[in-house]
Every structure is written in structure tokens, then in C-alpha cells.
Amino acid sequence: MTNCSRDIRIHRILKIRSMDKTEYNLLSEFAPQLRTRTNLGKTWMIILITGILIGLFGLYIQITRGHIVTGMRDYVVWGVYIVNFIFFMGLSYAGALVAGSLHLMQTKWRKPIMRMAEILTVVSLMIGPLFILLCIGRLDRLYYLFIYGRIQSPITWDVIAISTDLIGCLIFLYLALIPDFAKLRDFQDLNVQPWRKELYRLLALGYQDTPEYNKILKRSKNIMAAIIIAIAIIVYSVLAWIFSVTLQPGWHSAIFGPYFVIAAVYSGTGVLIIIMWLYRRIYNLQAYITKEHFVKVGVLLLILAAFFGYFTFSEYLTKWYGSEKNDSLLIDKLFSEFFWMFIISNYLGVILPLIIMGIPKFRTINSITFAAIISVVALWFNRYLIVVPTLETPYLPIQDSRTEFLFYSSTWVEWSTTLGGIALFCLLFTLLSKFVPIIEVSGFSDSKN
Amino acid sequence: MKVIKVRSFLGKINQLQIIILLMLVCHAGAFSQNNSKEKKIRVRMNLTYQNAEKSKSLTASLYYIEDRVRNPVINEMVTFYLGDISENIVLDSLSTDENGEATLLFEEDPKFTVDEDRLFHISVNFNGNKIYSGVSSDISIKDITMELFLSEINSAKMISVRAYELGNNKEIVPVEDADVNFYVPRLFSNQLIGEGNISEGKCSIEFPENLAGDTIGNISLIARIEGHKFYGNVERQIKDFRWGTTQPIEEDKSLMTIEITIPTRALWHTNAPLWMIVTLIILLTGVWSHYFYVIFQLFKLNRISKNKQVHQHE
Numbered sequence: 001m002t003n004c005s006r007d008i009r010i011h012r013i014l015k016i017r018s019m020d021k022t023e024y025n026l027l028s029e030f031a032p033q034l035r036t037r038t039n040l041g042k043t044w045m046i047i048l049i050t051g052i053l054i055g056l057f058g059l060y061i062q063i064t065r066g067h068i069v070t071g072m073r074d075y076v077v078w079g080v081y082i083v084n085f086i087f088f089m090g091l092s093y094a095g096a097l098v099a100g101s102l103h104l105m106q107t108k109w110r111k112p113i114m115r116m117a118e119i120l121t122v123v124s125l126m127i128g129p130l131f132i133l134l135c136i137g138r139l140d141r142l143y144y145l146f147i148y149g150r151i152q153s154p155i156t157w158d159v160i161a162i163s164t165d166l167i168g169c170l171i172f173l174y175l176a177l178i179p180d181f182a183k184l185r186d187f188q189d190l191n192v193q194p195w196r197k198e199l200y201r202l203l204a205l206g207y208q209d210t211p212e213y214n215k216i217l218k219r220s221k222n223i224m225a226a227i228i229i230a231i232a233i234i235v236y237s238v239l240a241w242i243f244s245v246t247l248q249p250g251w252h253s254a255i256f257g258p259y260f261v262i263a264a265v266y267s268g269t270g271v272l273i274i275i276m277w278l279y280r281r282i283y284n285l286q287a288y289i290t291k292e293h294f295v296k297v298g299v300l301l302l303i304l305a306a307f308f309g310y311f312t313f314s315e316y317l318t319k320w321y322g323s324e325k326n327d328s329l330l331i332d333k334l335f336s337e338f339f340w341m342f343i344i345s346n347y348l349g350v351i352l353p354l355i356i357m358g359i360p361k362f363r364t365i366n367s368i369t370f371a372a373i374i375s376v377v378a379l380w381f382n383r384y385l386i387v388v389p390t391l392e393t394p395y396l397p398i399q400d401s402r403t404e405f406l407f408y409s410s411t412w413v414e415w416s417t418t419l420g421g422i423a424l425f426c427l428l429f430t431l432l433s434k435f436v437p438i439i440e441v442s443g444f445s446d447s448k449n
Numbered sequence: 450m451k452v453i454k455v456r457s458f459l460g461k462i463n464q465l466q467i468i469i470l471l472m473l474v475c476h477a478g479a480f481s482q483n484n485s486k487e488k489k490i491r492v493r494m495n496l497t498y499q500n501a502e503k504s505k506s507l508t509a510s511l512y513y514i515e516d517r518v519r520n521p522v523i524n525e526m527v528t529f530y531l532g533d534i535s536e537n538i539v540l541d542s543l544s545t546d547e548n549g550e551a552t553l554l555f556e557e558d559p560k561f562t563v564d565e566d567r568l569f570h571i572s573v574n575f576n577g578n579k580i581y582s583g584v585s586s587d588i589s590i591k592d593i594t595m596e597l598f599l600s601e602i603n604s605a606k607m608i609s610v611r612a613y614e615l616g617n618n619k620e621i622v623p624v625e626d627a628d629v630n631f632y633v634p635r636l637f638s639n640q641l642i643g644e645g646n647i648s649e650g651k652c653s654i655e656f657p658e659n660l661a662g663d664t665i666g667n668i669s670l671i672a673r674i675e676g677h678k679f680y681g682n683v684e685r686q687i688k689d690f691r692w693g694t695t696q697p698i699e700e701d702k703s704l705m706t707i708e709i710t711i712p713t714r715a716l717w718h719t720n721a722p723l724w725m726i727v728t729l730i731i732l733l734t735g736v737w738s739h740y741f742y743v744i745f746q747l748f749k750l751n752r753i754s755k756n757k758q759v760h761q762h763e
Binding site: 167407 | 511516517518519520638718721722725726729732733735736739740742743744746747749750751753754756757
């Protein structure tokens with residue numbers, strides 16, 4: 001499509017917006033996938049299913065041959081799996097914070113990105129814990145956690161916190177979806193299967209756009225928005241405490257809770273920007289997700305980059321200045337074996353987004369998305385640097401151990417299951433966005449908006 | 450129109466870009482050349498001489514490094530030679546085990562001719578094959594005799610070591626300047642109780658007081674010279690002597706003491722601390738009460754719509 005024709009299309013869309021636009025047209029724009037299936041969509045689904053199958057094959061190898069097929073050994077007992085777990089949980093927290101706070105503050109520009117943030121919260125919260133299950137050697141004993149779980153164990157805190165968070169986020173997403181389910185129920189000529197129409201009817205709970213219904217819904221959403229923010233902070237802090245209550249160099253730190261929380265929101269905001277960019281392109285939502293949205297979320301990214309840089313500097317400065325033996329060993333390791341990863345994570349990952357968002361001239365949609373990609377990659381590396389180098393430099397002296405047990409080197413099995421997890425994340429996101437409009441139809445059809 | 454576009458495109462390719470392209474092509478060629486050759490895995494070898502109480506052995510460890518991980522070379526033949534490989538005095542040919550190790554056991558008192566420094570030399574060779582590169586290594590060994598004694602001087606308990614080398618004519622030469630460590634075997638590993646240095650063939654240290662033994666005070670002792678350039682690992686042991694303190698198991702009081710000293714925050718403690726239980730209950734009650742309230746609101750929403758439908762029908 002040429003620029004000219006795209007401009008005409010955008011102009012047309014804007015013109016329609018200014019008129020009395022029907023909800024059907026809105027639905028056509030926000031959820032074209034509800035009615036049409038494209039070759040691109042089919043190819044995308046095939047790619048995702050292939051990724052999941054590769055992951056399942058890796059899982060099969062791991063179950064049949066045991067954890068020896070992974071790089072995890074006696075000393076480095078955590079690797080890529082736990083990194084992925086922390087990463088996905090971080091995305092969830094960011095989604096919850098963005099969606100919850102934008103809703104509570106009634107931010108005017110929030111509508112086009114709210115749904116994406118809500119779906120990001122729920123889907124990443126479903127995927128993250130799967131990586132923990134991959135870490136567990138005896139999955140058949142998983143139910144012991146519920147039978148013999150002790151409150152004083154941080155792992156029990158995590159199980160309670162994540163399950164509570166997941167239920168809270170599902171309720172919040174559902175509350176946000178009810179008006180749209182009602183719209184979908186009421187579209188007479190919506191060309192979807194009958195079971196889907198029936199499902200929309202059931203899920204809408206008989207909602208009507210009247211003050212009586214809206215009052216109940218608004219009150220419930222306000223409560224859940226506040227609750228999911230609080231829970232997300234607690235859940236991610238609990239995750240940080242699993243590390244910080246452990247006597248290991250680099251982990252036993254009082255600021256680990258807030259540091260994790262900031263890092264989580266930082267990476268999650270990056271993923272949100274990437275999702276905005278993708279849906280804007282694929283669904284031609286240029287008229288709704290504008291540069292203004294990117295700049296505003298980008299400014300959030302800028303603030304978080306600054307906070308993340310501050311926390312990182314504070315964390316390593318105190319350790320370096322303390323010169324405690326194992327901390328020094330850890331810092332030496334970070335600046336030798338993990339040099340490039342450390343530079344990308346803690347220098348480029350902070351400075352590049354700061355430059356791109358800090359200088360107004362650079363604030364284009366593509367460059368903001370680039371900054372987001374950098375932040376996501378940097379934060380994945382950051383989690384890797386928190387987990388692996390620390391486990392390679394334990395306080396306890398290493399005796400009578402094989403040298404290959406001292407270092408971690410991830411295997412193809414770990415990468416294949418990681419690929420499977422990412423593919424499952426994308427698949428769930430795609431399926432949810434095929435089931436409901438990716439932008440709140442009710443929000444735009446409401447004359448007040 | 451198309452011609453103009455092609456020209457303008459070509460016009461953009463300047464000299465520098467052509468040089469970069471050529472470099473890339475040459476580099477790709479170099480890669481393909483490398484790939485055409487079969488690259489063997491570089492094997493490394495470590496030799497360790499073990500001089501234990503009743504056995505002497507030389508272990509050859511074959512391994513290679515891949516992705517910073519040490520991997521054993523399994524089921525490969527290595528040949529042990531007395532002296533240099535070129536002298537071709539084969540001691541034995543052995544296959545490496547699952548740890549990549551081949552161990553040559555010596556007689557208790559090997560009758561090898563030693564040189565003027567009382568050293569004998571052993572070479573080990575791995576020929577290599579299609580997968581692994583060949584490697585050889587040699588080691589010079591001084592076979593020493595070490596004895597471990599216990600003694601009590603003026604009620605002080607002493608541990609003593611005597612170590613000497615033997616020449617070709619059975620002349621005794623005391624060991625000089627070799628570090629020796631003393632350990633007590635424990636359940637999971639050995640506890641280091643002292644370090645000393647052998648000078649003029651002797652070394653003594655005081656046995657620590659109040660060292661825990663078993664129920665009747667029995668304790669064992671290990672003296673070790675570790676990783677010495679010529680002596681290798683030398684180890685002597687004395688088992689079960691009553692220099693340890695007793696650990697009675699029949700006294701219930703001690704068990705009760707253990708029960709009391711478990712910190713209440715310990716993971717294996719029966720009960721969680723009260724503050725933790727209270728915090729958890731407050732948090733969960735706060736959160737779940739809101740969940741239930743919202744779910745109740747959803748039911749309310751459903752009920753209102755059903756009531757409205759009934760009214761409409763009426």
C-alpha cells in the first residue's frame with residue numbers, strides 16, 4: 001500500500017470517527033480477526049504450533065532422560081527456566097500496574113492500550129509458572145506443596161501469591177470484557193460460529209449499557225484495579241524475597257524487592273510497546289494507537305529506565321565498595337565471563353532508552369519500539385545475571401565436585417522448552433485477541449469518550 | 450524508468466562497499482575451507498600419583514573442554530611407559546572409564562630404578578583417533594614412605610609424621626619442605642584439624658582438645674600431602690583411637706536441648722512464627738474478601754438482567 005492510499009484510509013477513518021459511527025464499524029476496525037481469516041494469520045498459527053511442538057519434544061526428552069539433559073547441576077541449580085519465570089512474571093506485573101493505574105486515574109488516552117495490557121497480564125501469568133514446573137525434578141510430588149506446604153517457606157508464599165494474583169487478574173480482565181461481550185452479543189450480523197455467539201451471551205451476564213449496570217461494573221472494576229496493583233507488587237516482591245532471604249552473594253539484599261518490581265515494570269512496559277506496535281501494523285490501527293500513545297508509554301519507559309539504572313548502580317556499588325570476598329568474586333565474574341551480557345543489560349539497556357526517549361527528536365514510533373526491544377533483551381539478560389553467576393560463586397566452599405558441576409551452560413533442551421513457552425505465550429495472546437476486540441469497543445462507542 | 454533506478458542504485462555502491470563485499474566473500478570462503486577439514490576434538494591429559502597406605506597408583510585423566518565444561522573421554526586406550534615413550538618400556542595399556550580415567554596400579558613397593566635425584570619417570574600416551582586428537586604427558590615421581598604416629602608428651606596429645614625417600618641403595622633421605630594436612634573423617638566430608646610442614650623428615654602438631662568422637666570417643670585421623678610436584682598425593686590413616694570426646698545418645702536431655710535450640714523461623718520447624726501466620730491471614734482475608742465481593746456483584750448483575758427479562762415478558 002502506498003503512503004498516499006494509507007493516508008486516505010486514515011483520513012477516512014478519522015472522518016468516520018467524527019461522525020456518528022456505528023459500533024459495527026468500530027468492531028470491524030478493532031477486531032477484524034473476529035470475522036476474517038487471513039493467510040498471514042494461518043501462517044502465524046502454524047509457526048506458533050510448531051514452536052510449541054518443539055518445546056514439547058524438549059520436555060519429553062527432559063522427562064524421559066531426567067534433568068541431566070539440562071545445564072543445571074549440583075551448584076547451579078537454576079538456569080534459563082527460572083530466568084524465564086522471573087521474566088514472564090515481570091511482564092504480568094507490568095500489565096497489571098499499567099492497566100490498573102491507568103484505570104484508576106481515568107487517563108483519557110488509556111482506551112486503545114488497556115485491553116493489550118490486561119491480556120498481557122493474564123497470559124504472562126499463565127506462562128511464567130510453567131517454567132517453574134520445568135525446574136522441578138519430581139513433578140509427581142508437586143501436590144506435596146499443598147499437603148505438606150509450610151507457611152514459613154518462601155516457595156509456599158509464591159504458590160499462594162501467584163494463584164491469588166492469577167485469579168485477581170482474570171476477574172479484572174473479565175470485568176473489562178463484559179461490556180464488549182454485550183456488544184458482541186448484540187451484533188446481529190456478526191459472522192461467527194453459533195457457539196461463540198452463545199458464549200458471548202453467557203459471558204455478558206445480561207449486561208445493558210444503563211447507569212444501573214455501569215455503576216455496579218465501575219465499582220467492581222475500581223476495586224479490582226486497586227487490588228491487582230497491590231497484589232502484583234506483593235507477588236513480585238515475594239519472588240524477589242525467594243532470592244534475597246537466601247544467603248548467596250548478590251542475592252542477600254534489602255533492596256531486592258523494589259529492584260525486582262522496577263525491573264519487572266520496565267521490561268513489561270517494553271513488551272507492551274512491542275505489542276502496541278505489532279497490533280497497530282497488523283490491524284491497521286494507526287488512527288487509534290497514535291504516536292501520542294507511544295510517546296506517553298515511552299515516557300513511562302524513560303522513567304523506569306532511570307529507576308532501573310539507579311537501583312542497579314546502588315546494588316553493585318555497595319557490593320563493590322564492601323569488598324566482601326564472595327561479592328568481589330561475583331563482580332569479577334560479571335566483568336570477565338559475563339562482560340558483554342553485563343554491558344548490554346546494565347549499560348545499553350539503561351542508556352539507549354534514556355537517549356531515545358530523552359531527546360524529543362528521536363521520539364518516533366519505530367525508535368520508541370526499538371528502545372522497548374532493547375529494554376526487553378536487557379532485562380532478560382539482567383535476570384540471567386542475577387541467577388547464574390551468583391550460583392557459580394557460592395559462599396560454601398566447593399569440595400570433591402566435578403568441574404562441570406561448577407559452571408552452567410544451557411542446553412538445547414532448555415532452549416527448546418523456552419521456545420515452546422514463548423510460542424504458547426504468543427498463541428494464547430493471539431487466541432484471546434481473536435476472541436475479543438483488541439481495543440475496547442464499548443469505550444469508543446460511548447459518547448462520553 | 451527501471452534503468453534509471455538500477456543506475457542510481459549502482460551509483461550508491463561506492464568503492465568502500467565493494468571492498469567490504471569482497472572481504473565478506475573471502476571470509477565465507479575461509480569458513481568453507483575450515484569446514485571441509487575434519488576438526489578433531491582437542492584432548493587434554495592430567496596425571497595424578499596416589500601414594501596411599503597399601504596401594505600406589507598413577508591415574509591418567511583424559512578430557513576435553515566444550516562450552517567451558519569439562520567432558521571425560523570415555524573408553525579410549527592409553528599406554529603407560531616407564532621412562533620416555535621412545536624407550537618403549539610399556540608398563541600397561543588401559544581403557545579409560547566413564548570418568549575418563551585410566552588407573553595404573555603399582556606393586557606396594559615398585560622396584561623402579563631411580564636417578565640421582567631419586568626420581569623415576571613415567572610417560573603416558575593417547576594415540577588419538579578420528580574424533581580425538583592424540584596427547585601424551587609424563588610425570589616424575591619420588592616414591593616416599595610416610596608414617597603417622599600418635600603420642601602424649603606431658604599430657605599434650607601430639608600427632609607426628611615421619612617421611613623419607615629411598616635411594617637405589619636403600620639409603621634414607623628425609624623429606625624436606627612438604628606441607629601436610631591433618632583431617633578427621635566426618636559424615637559428609639573430612640574436617641581439617643591442623644596443618645604442618647615436614648622438615649628433616651618430621652612434622653608434629655598438637656591434637657586439638659574437645660574434638661567430638663563417636664559415642665565412646667573413637668576418632669580417626671588422616672595425614673595427607675596433597676598435590677605435591679614429585680610425591681603426588683600421599684595419605685596415611687589411623688583408625689579408631691579414643692582421643693575424641695564422647696557423644697552419649699542415651700541422655701534424653703541432649704535431645705530435648707536440640708528440640709529447644711531449633712530457631713522458630715527454621716524451615717523444618719513444626720509451626721510457622723505467629724507474626725507470619727497473622728500477616729498471611731490479614732493479607733489473604735483482605736484480598737479474597739474483595740474478590741468475593743466483586744464476584745457477588747457479578748451475580749447481582751446477572752440477577753438484575755434476569756429480573757428485567759421477566760418484567761419485559763410480563
